[in-house]
Amino acid sequence: MKKLILPVLILFVLILGACNSESVTTKENETKEDPTTITYESESGPIEVPADPQRVVVLSSFAGNVAALDVNLVGADSWSKSNPGYDSFLADVEEVSEENLEKIIELNPDLIIALSTVQNLDKIKEIAPTVTYTYGKVDYLTQHLEIGKLLNKEQEAQAWIDDFKKRSSVAGEEIKAVIGEDATVSVIENFDKQLYVFGNNWGRGTEVLYQAMGLKMPDKVKEMALEAGYYALSLEVLPEFAGDYVILSKVADQDNSFQETDVFKNIPAVQNGQLFEANAEKFYFNDPISLDYQLEFFKESFLNSK
Incomplete structure (x- = not known):
């Protein structure tokens, strides 16, 4: 009887050890996941970006989308800066351009957004995670939703879209x-x-x-x-x-x-x-x-x- 019990006990210990080892491995993997970043599916493929960006630079077109989602901008293009409708949002935001890389570096951005036609793109990507969009590839509301996803504010973006659709439809009638x-x-x-x-x-x-x-x-x-x-x-x-x-x-x-x-x-x-x-x-x-x-x-x- 003892000869039978011993192998069973050994097998039980081995199984228990394997389970504990798998549990430890799982916990280690979970610990390795970076909660400060998310993966955004951009036009050019997946890119790791901040989950809560704090210093965003917009080189073309999308400063208003970022500001509307209450995300901090540190740099915006000249066209956006000249828009009086943005004054209250961009008052303390620096003017930047794709030609002046030094200025962008000085602002220490954690995320850069631009049109796909921006110049010096390879060098800009070396400064911070950079996401570009092709103007007109998606409709204007989908574009805002995409920027919402990028900034980890998809729900906020969708809520505005739904509300705007209702208000504009009523106004149209x-x-x-x-x-x-x-x-x-x-x-x-x-x-x-x-x-x-x-x-x-x-x-x-x-x-x-x-x-x-x-x-x-x-x-x-x-x-x-x-x-x-x-x-x-x-x-x-x-x-x-x-x-x-x-x-x-x-x-x-x-x-x-x-x-x-x-x-x-x-x-x-x-x-x-x-x-x-x-x-x-x-x-x-x-x-x-x-x-x-x-x-x-x-x-x-x-x-x-x-």
Whole structure:
């Protein structure tokens, strides 16, 4: 009997030891996991980024998305810095550029965000984890959600998206009730002595007008600008692109003398008081800060137009 009990006891001890060893190994593996980082699935593949970034640098386009999610920015591009709508968010944020790597290094960022077309990308990636996005690859709301995922604030991003969809849908119905279901709207901008008209995904409030509120685009704009996002045109053909209502995204220090021409003055929207001038610098982007401002601008302009 003793001969039988001894091998059984030895086997039991070996099994117990193996279990304990596996438990210790599991605990060691869990300890090795870094709770201070997350893996973000970027366009170029998975990248390890801070779980709670504290010093973010944005080199192009997305400063408003980061600020809207209440994440600390230490550097932002010149276009963002010139947006008066960001003043309260970027007052203490340094202006940076992809050309001045020394400045970026000085700011000691723990995360860098930029467009995929940014210059010196290989060198920038050596400074801090760097995530780039291709402009227009996803729609503007998905873009904000992606930045929410990157910053470990996906729930906050989704909550804003859901709320914005509701608010803009209601506003769209209210506006259409005032101007008519078939009324058309154009977005025009004068930049560096060139006139542009915009499609439905190039900032300037186009996402709000056409996508969120469902207002109509003139056929000529749809034909020439919808796919590319924008279209450059001459003053002579501007009336062909002007809708029943015109949003003029206006840069104050540009040459806006075209507004004094007969061609411009004779556009029906201008003659009927259905031209709304907007501050172009507040209209360039399509992040939550900009979109909220644009939505309120359109509500006030259209609902008071009759």
